[in-house]
Amino acid sequence: MKTMNEQRLAELENDLNAIRDEVLADLGERDARYIRRIVRLHRGLEIGGRVLMPFGFIPPVFIAATAALGLSKIIENMEIGHNVMHGQYDWMNDPSLHSQTYEWDTVCTSASWRRTHNYEHHTYTNVIGKDRDYGYAVLRLSDDVKWHPGHLFQFINYLMLSVLFQWGVGLHELESERLRRREITWKSKLPFLKEFFAKGGRQAFKDYVFFPLITFPVAPIVLAGNIGANLIRNLWSSTVIFCGHFTQDAETFTEQECENESKGHWYLRQLSGSSNFTGGKWVHLLSGHLSYQIEHHVFPDLPAHRYPEISGKVQAVCRKHGIHYNTGSFAHQYGTVLKRILAFSLPDRLRVRLPVQGLNQAT
Secondary structure, X not given: OOOOOHHHHHHHHHHHHHHHHHHHHHOXXXXXXXXXXXXXXXXXXXXHHHHHHHHOOOHHHHHHHHHHHHHXXXXXXXXXXXXXXXXXXXXXXXXXXXXXXXOOOOOOOHHHHHHHHHHHHHHOOOEOOOOOOOOOOOOOOOOXXXXXXXXXXXXXXXXXXXXXXXXXXXXXXXXXXXXXXXXXXXXXXXXXXXXXXXXXXXXXXXXXXXXXXXXXXXXXXXXXXXXXXHHHHHHHHHHHHHHHHOOOOOOOEOOHHHOOOOHHHHHHHHHHHOOOOEOOHHHHXXXXXXXXXXXXXXXXXXXXHHHHHHHHHHHHHHHHHOOOOOOOEHHHHHHHHHHHHHHXXXXXXXXXXXXXXXXXXXO
């Protein structure tokens, strides 16, 4: 991580606080109209997908219904659920859009997400040993984790995590790696497991039992469509999230580097450990504006649709302080994610000797 003295860190803090204050002073009806329009879009797509699905014995209708339901789940999880639970719309005082009352359409409970992601990940971003979102305890992504033979198969773990992403996120708080090391007990996790099975059971019943049964005799078609919609959501959301912190230039940090951290230093770590990707308006919407992961990590509680407006100002601050602004096309950033996963699956001695361009720079 770039080193800066306390005076420069204080200047960085002031520069970013000024951007934040400017947006806060302008929050109002435009933001409320935006999120309510997105909620209507999500509901329209879900109703359309559910209504069309029983007619899925016609192949083009099946594709349209599955796509509509998948898009509905993506928008609900990414642009609505994730951002609402960050508190981006708490100022509206609308219980249906409040961070403490919103429950999203995925296996992970909102309470668990607030503990593991909203607090743990956003406080300790990319700090090895503290941020469990960095690799999700199943991927080795830096030299900070010692290699062992099991890492040779981590690309399979990556594929499984992507396909089953909502279940992986739902079980994240189980801390399976600490259970294996006997640092914690199963008994201590019983309250969490009770929440997980209750929410997971409701989600599975809704998509895989209830909607197929009420559409009998075309239940198999509806079941297949619902599985497809969840798969579309899982693959897209996992890929977007991996591009936020696993890219080649996204830095990692030690606990020692972050001791007695000032707000300016925290800002510097968020800027250095996050990465963006470029794209069109729909790409930004479907990613929940996590295509602007840098802006999101600096200002997690500002409405995400504002990130494109302030990105230029954040980049100017980075240039002023000599901080690398990590961005690129979606294909490029995703390619470096795959490269990092593959590179760190290899023994260190083999990885550094491979004459593959960029492979050994994925550190």
